[in-house]
Amino acid sequence: MKRWLLFTCAAAISSSALAQDTIPDAARIQGIVNYLASDKLKGRGTAEKGGEKASRYVAKQFKKLGLQAVNGGSYFQDFTFDRKEHKNIPSRNVIGYLDNGAARTIIIGAHYDHLGTAALFDGKYPVGQIHNGADDNASGMAGLLELARHYIKNSYKEPFNFLFIAFGGEEMGLQGSKYYTAHPLMPLKDMHFMLNMDMIGRYNPERGIGIGGHGSAEEWPAIFKDVQQPGIKYFTDAAGKGASDHHNFYISGVPVMFFHTGGHDDYHKPTDDAPKLQAASEAGIVQLEIQLINRSMAYPALHYVGPKD
Structure with a gap:
């Protein structure tokens, strides 16, 4: 009897610990942002050492969580692009896969780059100053890693695969998503939808969080119906197009959701620093995303609605 009780208690503790680990965690979110938005990474600029270091960090986290590398055994999808007088600028996407043996796949995305020391922006921003980009978009990367942790550590198998892409x-012009949609590692027609997080770390309770793409699939209104998250107010926008990476998926025929807490005085300035992050609210936003993702999986497929213009 004692042995059975010990086994039962141990199993309950183990189950409780696993459940706790899958809940978006504010302290963990803050820790990820603290690193990505530290002066050590010098703003994660494209074609700068800090940006490359950030990509390696993301790949390391993917491997640690147990996501598969699907690009010829690499987590990286390297590419180059041109911008104005700058030619063959190197960058890379970081991609990890959760294979549930399903026919369709959900894409979770966020960009990891920021302005760096602004060398490639032709004087638009103060050159030489570190732009740490805590909200833009270390916050989105923290959200992506929390979602990866949640879905890979669940004890049940979802009816969809998950592809996590750090762009x-x-x-520099949505270059990572532009390249991926032109060179997808899996057919875009097999994607259930794409969820994008860009600046989700400065929640304003008066505004709430905006969720774009509400009009990009016929099923979104039903999926959103009656969804609530304590402490998080949200509003929807029908537009699938926009100034972030979901845009390229939408114009390629993939339904999208885009999460964004709105602009602020630190946008694209050296003052967008980690201590200003609202990690507890971000954890609530990620939990809201989990609700919507889970509800979307009740549908075998979403029916894409294209732009009206």
């Missing part, structure tokens, strides 16, 4: 070169 490079977003600040």
